[in-house]
Amino acid sequence: MSSIILVSLAMMALALCLAFARLYRGPSLPDRVVALELFSAILVGMIGLIAIATDVPSLLDVAIVMALMAFMATIGFARFLERGGPRDD
């Protein structure tokens, strides 16, 4: 595993921590959904990096499924919010 990949993985781990801070603090539910979406994008990148580091191309399938699940979850949360989530105003 080259040092470039290690540095990039460290940066992405830091990014995951920052997104988790927003997920924890997020004042409203849509903020938390946005943080979850960011989670999934970072995870797709991390899986790609691990595929490069370990020379296992099948990991890309995991990335595809990750992206698909995140999109579905976002749509589901949005429908839930529109159909009677808690109102703030």
Add this chain to the structure above:
Amino acid sequence: MIELLKNILILAGSVFMLVAALGVLRLPDLLTRMHATTKAATLGASLIMLAVALHFAVEAVVARAFGVILFLLLTAPVAAHVIGRAGYFVGTRLWSGTVKDELRPNYDSVTHRLSSHRETDANAAPAPGESDEAG
């Protein structure tokens, strides 16, 4: 050469992701946070998938990597639109420095319909029963 290009792509992608996470933590309200995550995180993941395609350089893997990029580019705007719409309906507060919210006076929060306040009988919105798409 390929190695150098790959390293540049990996570093750029992870930097963009870090910037997106910083933005989602530091920016003041929902819409600006979405502005950070949707674009920067999508670009970061796409750059890393390009690096994957360069690293393996086999048809099946390249096709899959481009499939991931295409899927991210297709779904990111849709997801952002849907979440922004739901957030506006739920009533999340805008940033205190927001200059103008043009949707507020023209939008009926009960029926989720826009109006221009110039409706006549001829161009009125269809009744709820005959509309093609409700809410």
